[in-house]
Amino acid sequence: MEDHGSAYLQLFMDETSFYNRIVLGSFLPMKQWDPLPHFIQTWLRNYIGGTLIYFLSGFLWCFYIYYLKRNVYVPKDAIPSNKAMLLQIYVAMKAMPWYCALPTISEYMVENGWTRCFSRISDVGWPAYLVYMAIYLVIVEFGIYWMHRELHDIKPLYKYLHATHHIYNKQNTLSPFAGLAFHPLDGILQAVPHVTALFLVPTHFTTHIALLFLEAIWTANIHDCIHSKLWPVMGAGYHTIHHTTYRHNYGHYTIWMDWMFGTLRDPIDDGSKVM
Numbered sequence: 001m002e003d004h005g006s007a008y009l010q011l012f013m014d015e016t017s018f019y020n021r022i023v024l025g026s027f028l029p030m031k032q033w034d035p036l037p038h039f040i041q042t043w044l045r046n047y048i049g050g051t052l053i054y055f056l057s058g059f060l061w062c063f064y065i066y067y068l069k070r071n072v073y074v075p076k077d078a079i080p081s082n083k084a085m086l087l088q089i090y091v092a093m094k095a096m097p098w099y100c101a102l103p104t105i106s107e108y109m110v111e112n113g114w115t116r117c118f119s120r121i122s123d124v125g126w127p128a129y130l131v132y133m134a135i136y137l138v139i140v141e142f143g144i145y146w147m148h149r150e151l152h153d154i155k156p157l158y159k160y161l162h163a164t165h166h167i168y169n170k171q172n173t174l175s176p177f178a179g180l181a182f183h184p185l186d187g188i189l190q191a192v193p194h195v196t197a198l199f200l201v202p203t204h205f206t207t208h209i210a211l212l213f214l215e216a217i218w219t220a221n222i223h224d225c226i227h228s229k230l231w232p233v234m235g236a237g238y239h240t241i242h243h244t245t246y247r248h249n250y251g252h253y254t255i256w257m258d259w260m261f262g263t264l265r266d267p268i269d270d271g272s273k274v275m
Helices: 002-024 038-068 082-099 101-111 126-153 155-160 162-167 176-180 184-199 205-221 236-245 256-261
Strands: none
Touching: 002 038, 002 101, 002 205, 038 082, 038 101, 038 176, 038 205, 082 101, 082 176, 082 184, 101 184, 101 205, 126 155, 126 184, 126 205, 126 256, 155 162, 162 184, 176 205, 184 205
16 A cells, blocks of 8 residues: 555656656756756746746736727726836745745645645546535635735734735736735735645645646736626726725635625725726
8 A cells, every 4th residue: 555655646746847847948958957856846947937927927918908908998097107017026026936935845745645635637536526626716715815814904914914015005006917016925825725725625736736826817817907897706806995995805716705704895886996
């Protein structure tokens, strides 16, 4: 049984090594990277991947909404200045090396068999995979809601951590680049539910990694101030209100947690100018 367990854990190691070869091997031959420990290679891959996703999603989305669709989604006087966006990029890039420690540590724990991750969907079947994924997302939604709310309610956490993100409190200071503009510890704390869930529910490893990195795209989306009106998604219309009232709409993907715990504020009911 121990040999079978070791063989199964090797699947995770093979997968993360494959990702390392794809990303790192695109810059230098792998023989240049091989002397580095696997953990460091994984961190470098996550750092490069996270940075690329942040800039690609940010630049493409800003180009689309601020230039190709100027005045369609965002009024000209509500477009953030280049100075504001550069500040957001600066804050995010200072934090990025620390952000990337979390997926690196989570991968290390998976590779060592400390979590309930499984490697192949065929190991559990599609029905179980979908049920487990739904439970995983509920845990993440619940965890991020309360982590985010406590970052507001516990005054020292707000003052020394979360306030860094809330200097962007008007529509003309929010942009997709603000999505990762956090104090490093703040960003890590809000992503911890993704890792906590690995110990509570069987989780497909590849899906977990994908969801962690899709956070960069999702957070860019909810900071563009465009109200998508796609119920029950916690889109930018809801999140813009959060940045102006500080006491509402703490949720992440959906409005359910705010609805359950009495902190939901609807952009339409609010009469805000979010488009």
